[in-house]
Amino acid sequence: MSNHHGWFGDPAILAAVQLPPRASLGVVLCPPLGQEGVIAYRGLRLLADQLQQRDIASIRYDPPGHGDSAPSDDPEAFFDGARRAADLLRSCGCSEICFVGLSSASLIASEVTQPGDLLVLWSPQPSGRSWLRKARTLATLELGTGRISDGIESLIGLELTSAEAERLGAVKLRLPEGAPALVAVRAGEAAPPGLTEAEVVEVPGTAEFLDTPSMTSVLPAEAITTIADWLADHVSGSLTDLVAPALRPELELENAVERVRWLGPNGLFAIECMPKDADENTPLVLLHSGAAEHRIGAGDYQVRLARLLAEDGAASVRADRRSAGETGTVRTDEPSLFYSGEWMADQDAIIAALGVSGERLALTGLCAGGWLAGQRTVVDPRLIVDIHPLEYRIDPAPAGEYVDEITTEATQLPGEEALRHWYRRFAPVWLRQLRDRWKGRAPAGPFLVSATKRAGHTVLIFSDLEKMIFERRGGPQAAARLDGIELVDVGSSDHALYARPTRERIIAEVRAQVAKAFQL
Secondary structure, eight states, X not given: OEEEEEEETTTTEEEEEEEOSEESEEEEEEOOSTHXXXXXXXXXXXXXXXXXXXXXXXXXXXXXXXXXXXXXXXXXXXHHHHHXXXXXXXXXXXXXXXXXXXXXXXXXXXXXXXTTOEEEEESOOSBHHHHHHHHHHHHHHHHOGGGEETTEEEETTEEEEHHHHHHHXXXXXXXXXXXXXXEEEETTOOOOTTOTTSEEEEESOXXXXXXXXXXXXXXXXXXXXXHHHHHXXXXXXXXXXXXXXXXXXXXXXXXXXXXXXXXXXXXXXXXXXXXXXXXXXXXXXXXXXXXXXXXXXXXXXXXXXXXXXXXXXXXXXXXXXXXXXXXXXXXXXXXOOSSBHHHHHHHHHHHHHHTOOGGGEEEEEETHHHHHHTSOOSSOOSEEEEESOOOOOSSOBXXXXXXXXXXXXXXXXXXXXXXXXXXXXXXXXXXXXXXXXXXXXXXXXXHHXXXXXXXXXXXXXXXXXXXXXXXXXXXXXXXXXXXXXXXXXXXXXXXXXXXXXXXXXXXXXXXXXXHHHHTO
């Protein structure tokens, strides 16, 4: 068994290729679009592991212009990425190809399948037009009518040009000729029109896996096993020896070079982005994702930020903590690590592995990632930038505690929704503060004191939601008594950075703070 990571093609895709010693079938696991792809990441890794155990090769990838792949504005990039991934599997010796598309990725998988290819559509969308209509409705509810900026529309975790939207909207699902196809539907659902000639099976757990925030997503073990077994039963070619894929270890950009790193005793997967003229004095920014998400960041913001920082003269590392992204072995009973001691240990391991001094170090992150950036570390950084903070606890949470708490809050009693609605709109500050104390919410003061003792400068960036919580936790009063604290109000309600204007405002602010701290 062998796993390989690197870049392939032009514009390059970042590929994760898993090869058994011998195989006939190679499976292209097409990534769902936007936030769905972030949430589905670990599940697709688990599927790749199960395929490898069944002597089936697989590839996961980021399409050009998205994730860790090379920039591209080609409206065909989503589809070209899948085709390029299939070409790479063929170059390893796979004589058969299957495309697997989960939810929105069904549009990609169906479109690129050729006669003779196998196809698996898992919880497929009826059509590109149907998916786009639903995605736009959800984005409008979340972001408002201002989600279109500079001719680019923001969906949840995804930006689309008009040409990309037109291309995706034109997709109509179809089945390949001359090869079997599987349509795995949610319990109680029928296959979309035009797919009824495929083998249709119901698989459980898709809603719990995909229709939820990343921190509460549950890996659908039974569905994954069903799909892996079906593929194993439909291998028609003879097993042949496979060769390692021809992947490039680095991605060369106009002003930077990126490479894969495995850091610390737990082998944390990371992408290091270095300016081409970097030396031993180049500052380094450690980027932490929000929620329980991997290194990319909402709407690819950490990738864009890293590459712009390189233009400014700063290096950066975006890493997957334990139980996220590429790090570690995927288990169906993975612990729910959130605001945890394991996160703090992972941050220390990254800093130690990089060998960076505090004078050259900046820490930043979104929401839970910002909380982590503000925690004590093996060296004291010059700069901390906490983006959209919601939590100010000093002591970490035990594994599973935070998720158990929010899951319990989601369980409603009769009349509770009306009470919640009243509370959100009308509850006075004194009542909100009283509820925070009753629930053990940490005040902001100790967190700010700890940060100022360690960092030369600490910046907290707020939208409207986080500013209200900061005020309830006594933040403004605590900040007024401390030196080295800067509060920045970006005046939006887009906590997750899904909207392009908010995301660009945050990126500009982080760049400015890094440039000022390190005199770039």
